[in-house]
Each structure stands twice: as structure tokens, then as C-alpha cells.
Amino acid sequence: MQAALFYIFAALALVCGFLVVANPFSRNPVTSAMCLVLTLVWLAGLFVLLEAFFLGAVQILIYAGAVMVLFLFVIMLLDLRAEERRRLKRLGLVGGGLVAAALAVLLRGVIHEAAPAAAAPPAVEGTTEALGRLLFTRYLLPFEAVSVLLLVAMVGVVLLSKKELK
């Protein structure tokens, strides 16, 4: 059952992910965005299969529910006709392929290295309590650093979007 679900979710995520970047039926950015939403939902399904319920829920809540809505918001305000007319560029295709291949090689290396330790229990179990405890003890510094980074980005956006500073 679990294995079957894994293959279903993984296949759907791959298909939807492919449709995000190269949809043969439509060059519409909104369609791409909606496919990305579906990809994120299937990924959440994979997290749930790994018993990382918190991660699965947050994946839907943050990425599918908030980030992608903002994406859609921006895309809908753009001039979509120009985007629909644009053709696939060969250079872009080759470049994208190369990056994807490089990422695959990297990931393969990482997974290969991690495989022997698979017997050890995972550091982050699915429960929210364990995750919270880890975030505020062992990973406190990275956690705070990321928060500050986000804050900097936010202040930067406010600064850039203000036409004239008083």
C-alpha cells in the first residue's frame, strides 16, 4: 500500500513538475502555476508517507496555500499575451537540462552517502513537539539566521517599493 502510494505520488509529482516547465498543451503561465501547486500537493503526500505530518501540512499551508497564491496574483497582473507568444529557446533548454543533470548527480551522491545510515532513527520525527524542540535547541542559530534573512528581505522590498523616501 505504502509503496504503491509512493509511486503514485512520485509519478504525479514528476508529471506535474514537467508540465510546469514544458507544457505541450498550453503556454499559459497561470496553467504552469497551477501545475506547480499540484506538484507541491503531491510532494506533501510524499512527506505524509514518510510520517512527517507536520512538514506535509506546512507544505500545503505555506507553499500551496500562500506562496503560490501570491505567484498567481503577480502573474495575473502581468501581460500574459507576450508570454504566451514566446517560444522555447534551444539555449534555455540545454542550460536547464544541464542544471537538472548536475542536480541529479549531486542528489545521487548525497543519497548514496546517507544510505548506510538508514538503520538509524531519523533525527526529525514527524511530531511537532520534536521538531519544535530541535529548532530551539540544536538548530537555534540557523533558525534565527534565517529569520533575520527574511526580515532583511522584507525591509528591502519595502525600501524598493517606496517611490520617495521621506
Next chain:
Amino acid sequence: MDWLNQLNPTQQFVIFSAVKALVAVVVLLSIVAYTVLAERKICAAIQDRIGPNRAGPWGLLQPAADAIKAFLKEDFIPAHVRKVYFWLAPALAMTPALLTIAVIPFGSQLGAQKMVIADLNVGVLYTFGIVSLGVYGIVLAGYAANSKYPFLGGIRASAQMISYEIAMGLSVIPVFLLVGSLNLSRVIEYQAGGLFDWLVFKQPLAFAIFVAAAFAETNRLPFDLPEAEQELAGGYNVEYSAIKFAMFFLGEYANMVAASALMVTLFLGGWTLPWAGLNQPAATLAGGLAHVGIFLAKVLGVLVVFIWVRWMWPRFRYDQLMDLGWKRLLPLALANVLFTATFLWARA
């Protein structure tokens, strides 16, 4: 009932879950149908009219008449719409509300069965995740219609719902700080002690923020800017007719029911009442049914407040809406989190 006991636990689980899900959806949809009628009756009373009274006694068959009308009307599709999204949007508007009720405990026990479809550990996160997907129905409807007013409605909806989701999410953090779990059944257990254990009394500020955000998330007045008949001629659903329009309509009410159920669970004690031993999981069948009844009664009470507010309040202006969400509710919710956390830390 012998064949039921012979099944293995997995099969029993599947059967009971399916039955619970089916009953919950049927009950939800009937509540939705009669909430529409209640809305029209209450609004009529507030405006000193009689309201629908032709179909059946006191107009009780009005929902059936409305449903038949919606099914039989011509489903007109304007030539300029984006077909796929035009079909997809009404379904997406309806689905999230139905999915939300999966984790809400609507009673204690009937026999050996817990009256909740899925007793998730991250119950409330699941709810917020699904609720946050609800915006797609409206945004895509606005986009699919491919004309001005629906588009403006869709844009407004996405900005509004994102803004208030944040306030909503932050407002319930103090609740879970007090309870110590994200599981909605635990939240109800926490409130079972007595009337003043209800989180509405322990966390009045969180409740107020949650209510405001819930009104905004369900696009109800005073936050119904995505529809705004006067400016947008109905907003995102302008180009829709017949059953597709009815889907949006029902989706809004189903979302109201889901929001009310969540409010009852988080703040109003869920299926418990602090008197006559009704705060303990039921041992008998009658007690179990009483708990379901208490839960439904509370939900209906909150729904009446939803409707009442709609006919009493004017709509916010767009800048006031954003102002309230980002500059008032968000800081208040953050302060409440800080205060509650400090209080718990000092007490520990």
C-alpha cells in the same frame, strides 16, 4: 451485526470512516441548504419583510425549489471565457469546505466509535492548509471569466485571504500554547472542565481576532469585497449562471459552516457542556447523540451570528480592510502570543 465483528480492524476502520464521512457531508450540505433559507428569513426580519414563504409551510421547501431551479436553468457559458478554469473554479470553491470537516470532532463517541473522521495529530494545521487552498476557487473564477469585474474580484480575494490567513494563524497560537497540542480532540478535552475553561473566556482576544479573520476568509460582510455588488456587480461570479453559480453560493455557505465548526471546537467547548456530566465522553448511545446535538446547536448559533452581522454592518473600504488586517489584527495577535507565552513561562 455479526459480519461487522468478523472483519479485521482495517476493514472496520474503512467502513466506519466511509460511513462517518458520508453522514458528515450529507449533514453539512443540509445545514448549508437551510442556512441559505435562514439567511433570507433573518434578513427579511431585519428589513421588516416576510421573506420566502410560498414553498411549503413557512417556506421550508424553498431550498428544494432553489436547487431544482439551479439544475434546470440553462448553464450559459460566455464565448470569451477560459473554458478549463471556468469549469474547474466552481468545484474548487466547494471542495475545501468539505475537506475541512474531516478533522473536526463533532461528538464524543457512539458505541466504540470516536465521532471524528480523522483524529490527526496536526489537526489544526491540516485545517488551515485546506482553508488556504480555498482561495483558488475564487481567484481562478475571476481569471477564467476573462472580463474586468470578475478579475478585480479575484485579485481582491487573493490579497484579502492571504492577509487574514496570517492573522487567523497567529490568533490561535495562544490557544495551542495553553492546550499543549495541535490535536483538536485535545483542545476539547482541555475545555471540558467548566464554563470558564472554554477558551473564549481564557483567550477573548484570540477569539475576537479569529472571528474577524473567519469573516474575512469566508468573504462575508463586512469583508465581502471580492463580491461587492455595488462596485463589482457581484465580483468573481458575474459570468456564472445556473448550477455553476449555485456551487459558488453553496461553497460560501459550506465555508461558513466549516468556520463555525472550527470556532466551536477551538473556543466554545466543542461537543461539551459543563453541566449534567455532558463534558465526559459518552458511555451510552443517547449520550453520544446528545453530544452531536450539542455540537450542531452551537454551530447553528454561530451561523446565526454570521448572518446577523451581514445585515447589520456596512462593508469596509479596501484600504480599511488592509489596514485592519496588517496594522491592527496582526500586531495584536503577535502581542497576544508573546503575552501568553510569558505568562506560561512565569507560571512554570
